[in-house]
Amino acid sequence: xxxxxxxxxxxxxxxxxxxxxxxxxxxxxxxxxxxxxxxxxxxxxxxxxxxxxxxxxxxxxxxxxxxxxxxxxxxxxxxxxxxxxxxxxxxxxxxxxxxxxxxxxxxxxxxxxxxxxxxxxxxxxxxxxxxxxxxxxxxxxxxxxxxxxxxxxxxxxxxxxxxxxxxxxxxxxxxxxxxxxxxxxxxxxxxxxxxxxxxxxxxxxxxxxxxxxxxxxxxxxxxxxxxxxxxxxxxxxxxxxxxxxxxxxxxxxxxxxxxxxxxxxxxxxxxxxxxxxxxxxxxxxxxxxxxxxxxxxxxxx
Amino acid sequence: xxxxxxxxxxxxxxxxxxxxxxxxxxxxxxxxxxxxxxxxxxxxxxxxxxxxxxxxxxxxxxxxxxxxxxxxxxxxxxxxxxxxxxxxxxxxxxxxxxxxxxxxxxxxxxxxxxxxxxxxxxxxxxxxxxxxxxxxxxxxxxxxxxxxxxxxxxxxxxxxxxxxxxxxxxxxxxxxxxxxxxxxxxxxxxxxxxxxxxxxxxxxxxxxxxxxxxxxxxxxxxxxxxxxxxxxxxxxxxxxxxxxxxxxxxxxxxxxxxxxxxxxxxxxxxxxxxxxxxxxxxxxxxxxxxxxxxxxxxxxxxxxxxxxxxxxxxxxxxxxxxxxxxxxxxxxxxxxxxxxxxxxxxxxxxx
Numbered sequence: 273x274x275x276x277x278x279x280x281x282x283x284x285x286x287x288x289x290x291x292x293x294x295x296x297x298x299x300x301x302x303x304x305x306x307x308x309x310x311x312x313x314x315x316x317x318x319x320x321x322x323x324x325x326x327x328x329x330x331x332x333x334x335x336x337x338x339x340x341x342x343x344x345x346x347x348x349x350x351x352x353x354x355x356x357x358x359x360x361x362x363x364x365x366x367x368x369x370x371x372x373x374x375x376x377x378x379x380x381x382x383x384x385x386x387x388x389x390x391x392x393x394x395x396x397x398x399x400x401x402x403x404x405x406x407x408x409x410x411x412x413x414x415x416x417x418x419x420x421x422x423x424x425x426x427x428x429x430x431x432x433x434x435x436x437x438x439x440x441x442x443x444x445x446x447x448x449x450x451x452x453x454x455x456x457x458x459x460x461x462x463x464x465x466x467x468x469x470x471x472x473x474x475x476x477x478x479x480x481x482x483x484x485x486x487x488x489x490x491x492x493x494x495x496x497x498x499x500x501x502x503x504x505x506x507x508x509x510x511x512x513x514x515x516x517x518x519x520x521x522x523x524x525x526x527x528x529x530x531x532x533x534x535x536x537x538x539x540x541x542x543x544x545x546x547x548x549x550x551x552x553x554x555x556x557x558x559x560x561x562x563x564x565x566x567x568x569x570x571x572x573x
Numbered sequence: 574x575x576x577x578x579x580x581x582x583x584x585x586x587x588x589x590x591x592x593x594x595x596x597x598x599x600x601x602x603x604x605x606x607x608x609x610x611x612x613x614x615x616x617x618x619x620x621x622x623x624x625x626x627x628x629x630x631x632x633x634x635x636x637x638x639x640x641x642x643x644x645x646x647x648x649x650x651x652x653x654x655x656x657x658x659x660x661x662x663x664x665x666x667x668x669x670x671x672x673x674x675x676x677x678x679x680x681x682x683x684x685x686x687x688x689x690x691x692x693x694x695x696x697x698x699x700x701x702x703x704x705x706x707x708x709x710x711x712x713x714x715x716x717x718x719x720x721x722x723x724x725x726x727x728x729x730x731x732x733x734x735x736x737x738x739x740x741x742x743x744x745x746x747x748x749x750x751x752x753x754x755x756x757x758x759x760x761x762x763x764x765x766x767x768x769x770x771x772x773x774x775x776x777x778x779x780x781x782x783x784x785x786x787x788x789x790x791x792x793x794x795x796x797x798x799x800x801x802x803x804x805x806x807x808x809x810x811x812x813x814x815x816x817x818x819x820x821x822x823x824x825x826x827x828x829x830x831x832x833x834x835x836x837x838x839x840x841x842x843x844x845x846x847x848x849x850x851x852x853x854x855x856x857x858x859x860x861x862x863x864x865x866x867x868x869x870x871x872x873x874x875x876x877x878x879x880x881x882x883x884x885x886x887x888x889x890x891x892x893x894x895x896x897x898x899x900x901x902x903x904x905x906x907x908x909x910x911x912x913x914x915x916x917x918x919x920x921x922x923x924x
Contacts, residue, residue: 342916346916347920347923351923355923413797413799414732415799433782436783436799437782514786518782519737519783519785519786519922520783527919530738532645533738534911534912536641536644536667538645
């Protein structure tokens with residue numbers, strides 16, 4: 273202390289050196305992240321910017337708003353966006369309701385049993401998405417396994433409309449999306465200190481109370497992260513609604529394909545992509561406002 | 574051991590380079606792209622491979638979903654395909670947009686072609702029909718016979734499937750609404766014509782359980798008995814019936830259309846592609862093609878050279894006996910109106 277007050281220049285030098293060290297370290301860290309950042313920039317940001325740019329120009333290079341005008345003039349577009357968000361929200365909700373108890377159950381098991389369960393959860397990942405989707409078609413259609421068994425057992429007399437509609441689409445999408453919510457949920461539940469729940473019980477909380485007031489809030493970051501991943505992935509879904517929706521569940525991605533076929537240009541499609549991205553960001557913004565304490569990125573604590 | 578291995582390495586290297594040179598010397602390779610499935614299999618066996626042999630070239634086959642894939646390649650200046658197979662309508666629009674090479678009919682002989690099936694940018698390869706098909710188990714002998722029957726859900730109860738895209742979807746609706754086939758495009762071109770057709774489809778909409786979007790899909794729907802009545806491409810239903818599916822169809826009021834071959838603008842081997850198209854447009858190739866799938870020839874001479882059994886010829890969409898009951902698709906109408914019609918159709922679908 274004495275030394276530093278006695279020779280201030282030396283202390284300044286010291287602080288400067290420290291600052292410089294910190295700066296160098298920061299640049300080093302940044303350079304470690306550089307390949308990833310570069311990849312994101314080249315493979316994601318540049319193409320997206322390019323697509324946005326294209327949506328404002330005709331093939332001849334003249335500035336135009338025609339691609340956006342169309343979205344407003346034709347009522348089908350608003351309905352398709354509504355369907356996209358509806359299907360995504362429903363899928364996310366069902367995944368959360370099914371995935372939460374499953375993750376909770378797994379988090380209470382011994383490490384070994386939990387690992388075994390985890391393999392079962394991940395097993396569907398090893399099969400192609402297309403194969404799983406077609407498998408549902410085979411199971412759910414009018415002459416499919418579910419309907420023929422149900423009718424043979426006398427559970428229902430007419431074939432149930434399980435596929436080529438919203439029901440079939442949701443079944444397929446929930447099946448594919450479930451692991452995406454179970455994984456982060458399980459991860460966050462594993463890290464919850466169990467003594468906290470015990471402490472709550474010790475202080476007189478009933479099991480229900482200690483769950484709602486201690487366990488659930490602590491697992492929320494995992495739930496938010498998982499739900500967010502599922503929701504975002506759902507927005508861009510193409511194969512499953514196309515195969516299981518029977519043309520009655522038309523989502524934005526499907527319309528993008530149709531529009532490229534109809535108008536033979538990128539602009540029509542990129543305008544749809546731009547609006548989808550923008551409305552998603554707005555929706556997430558609102559969601560993060562509503563869940564104030566929690567950041568939507570899932571690192572709220 | 575090491576020397577052995579290195580000798581082996583050198584040897585394989587030599588073989589490899591020799592192979593490279595051989596490939597470079599015989600650089601005559603064409604890349605052809607089509608829709609895959611039973612359709613491309615027929616093309617490959619009857620047209621592509623035999624023509625390649627006759628011309629002494631190699632053919633590389635690829636699959637795609639529609640000519641819009643080729644259009645975006647042309648726009649990006651990265652054309653790798655020499656020949657693309659396409660539906661007539663989308664090819665006509667791509668041609669009008671300047672994305673295809675103009676075909677040289679001094680090289681390709683179209684003198685015996687069915688009228689209008691050899692256009693500036695696309696030469697017809699086969700004639701197909703969009704027909705009405707039904708489940709033979711559901712309806713037996715008392716089956717639907719016209720588009721009016723397709724719309725008659727009281728007389729013919731059952732689940733329907735209709736096309737998700739607008740191409741070939743409005744014409745049946747007008748015929749069901751009482752418009753005679755030869756007046757269909759007149760009505761569609763007049764003000765309120767498209768709306769009239771859409772209104773008629775809206776009427777049937779509660780009974781349409783699936784909107785199909787591909788040939789493979791409408792074949793699967795009939796094979797598995799998911800629907801009782803459907804529109805679709807005749808050749809696919811014959812394949813299903815051959816596999817034991819309970820399906821039959823009629824050419825009555827069917828829409829006569831054709832598939833064609835085009836060369837994308839800036840194709841790497843344009844001249845060779847032209848020669849290739851001339852080769853597969855010859856009657857013997859077209860006659861051979863009909864053996865694999867029930868699509869008719871565009872080159873009328875194929876019927877005359879005796880390569881198609883007369884009894885079998887009657888099953889083909891372009892046979893004169895069938896043509897008289899059919900309505901030929903009007904490409905000009907689609908070039909002018911498809912965008913507008915597609916928008917109205919999408920509004921109806923999502924309502």
